[in-house]
Amino acid sequence: MGTEYEKDHIKKLQEQRMSMQKKTFTNWMNNVFFRNNVKVEIEDIYTDLKDGISLMQLLELLSGEALPRPNRGKMRVHFLENNSKAITFLKSKQVQVKVIGPENIVDGDRTLILGLIWIIILRFQISSIKLDKVKQSDVLFANEALLLWCQHKTASYSNVNVKDFSKSWSDGLAFNALIHAHRPDLIHYSSLRQDQPIKNLNNAFDVAEKELGISKLLDAEDVAVPYPDERSIMTYVSLYYHYFSRLKQGQTIQKRLTKIMFFLKEIDDLKLLYEQMVSDLLKWIKQKVMELDDRHFPNSLQEMWLLMANFKTFRTVEKPPKYQEKGMIEAHLFNIRTKQRANNQRPYLPPEGRMLQDVEKHWIILEKAEHNRGKALQKEMLRLERLEQLAQRFMNKAALRESYLEDMRKVIGKQDFWPESADRMEAASKKLEAIVADVLPRRERFTALDEMATVISQENYHGKDQIVKK
Known part of the structure; x- marks a missing residue:
């Protein structure tokens, strides 16, 4: 029986x-x-x-x-x-x-x-189902890999314990958990009850078909039994695996594309920054070369000392940071090309006029202009010092000549120098001869003074008008 x-x-x-x-x-x-x-x-x-x-x-x-x-x-x-x-x-x-x-x-x-x-x-x-996190030494059959995948995806869900492809799926919670694990926006998992298998199964099958495009291969009534058919469950679940695998691949591709786009944007920004850095530095260099090449120097020592102080400030304060900028430009370009090599990109070639050799060429011009400026300032300082000394000598000598002339005026202006009688004429004449004899040898001294004034005037000494007048 x-x-x-x-x-x-x-x-x-x-x-x-x-x-x-x-x-x-x-x-x-x-x-x-x-x-x-x-x-x-x-x-x-x-x-x-x-x-x-x-x-x-x-x-x-x-x-x-x-x-x-x-x-x-x-x-x-x-x-x-x-x-x-x-x-x-x-x-x-x-x-x-x-x-x-x-x-x-x-x-x-x-x-x-x-x-x-x-x-x-x-x-x-x-048979194509494989798990990425399984060691190569662990050989799994496709159905085992699919089961492990299901277990991994549903491990954190309450009332779900996938042990096989039969009774583990009867209440429908495992199907809902699979969808929720990948698309939590489609399933309100906490609202599902284990004692409502038909409702759970239809919910998962409908969502999978309408939202994911996974065909409804099973009927809820066939699954909500103590031991539903393993092959049927496995066939249907494999559709979930392939769908979400493609979704993951699509997301991976999207992430890769996004990463590439961010990389290209980053490289473009770095290129713009490089070119701007080069443009700014070259602009500064050209402006400084013009200033350094200027030879319109002031004609006073005081103003020249100020110019020398400005030149020293340029060399010790203004120029060093620009030299650091030059090094930063080289490092920046190296950084761009390193990133490009790491991403198999063709190395960036800066536009004409903004290459490293252009920067180096203009920097050499700057240093040459700086060197020449220093020599020119030194030469001008020596010239002005010499002029200042010459002017001082002129003034000293002019004072002596003035004093001498004043003495001569006094002598000539005395009453006894202009005799009122014939008997005194001879004495006055001898006195005049003595004065002439004293003045004539001094002519060269006055000529030398005039020559000194001419030199001072030609050299554009700042007090030349006073000198010429003197």
Whole structure:
């Protein structure tokens, strides 16, 4: 009695499992055709694959390879031929299909047809599943990798404990957790209750279909049972994996593009800064060269001392920071090119007139102008000092000459110098002869004084008018 009951129970479970597989695999195949814009719709997986044409089309879409052209005949031999081509193709891809033959598909063998579709799903949809964080030494089957992925994504969710692809999914919470883990904006997970499996399942299936474009392969009623079919659950969950993997890849590409855009913007900003730094420094250099080349010096020592002080300020205060700027420009350009090399970018070539050699060339011109300015200032200082000394000597000598002339005026102005009688004329004449004898030798001294005044005037001494007047 118990044995018969067990047999009936097992048979019933097998029929439920096969029924769920049939629905899932049919929906899966139609989803493949729909995604690839192929106008084929499978209604009964046991009969619609009979001619082998739909099966060949499915394999072409999944593999991306062309199979031999199918025979469009309507006879059994034509159906066998087409299914044989499909099975041969699978064998060429190292897919184990030893049990099933073309006649099993043509005859509608339900068990073997479901097995064949499952093998195709494993080969073309599940076998590519890999985990990035698993060590290379840890060899995992695709179904194990998919299970680990599900466990990792749902580990933090309450009332979710993914141990398999069957009863762990019955209450629908695991499906909702998978979606929420990637898109928390789509699922209000805290509002879900474990005792409402149908509601949970439909919520996840509807959101996945409407918001993510993941086809609804399963019916909530088929999943909300103690032991839903593993192959059906795995097939459907694999769609989640591939969708979110593509999403992650898209986000990674987007991040990479954003990073590239930020990098290019950063490089452009650095280039503009470099060119501005060079322009500012060259502008300063050219202005300073003009100032340093100016030879319109003042003609007084006091003003020249001020000019010398300004020149010293230029050399010790103004120029050193500009020399540091020059070094910063070189370092800045090196930084740009280092960043470009790290990102496999062609090195930046500054525009004509703003290259490092242009900066170096103008800096050399500046230093030459500085050197010449120093020599010119020193030479002018010596000239003015000499003039100042010459003017001082002139004034000293002029004072002596003035004093002498004043003495002579006094002598000539005395009354006894102009005799009133003839007897005194001789004495006065001798006195005049003595004065002439004293004055004439001094003529050269007055001439020398005049020559000194001429030199002072020609040299543009600041007191030349007073000297010439004197």
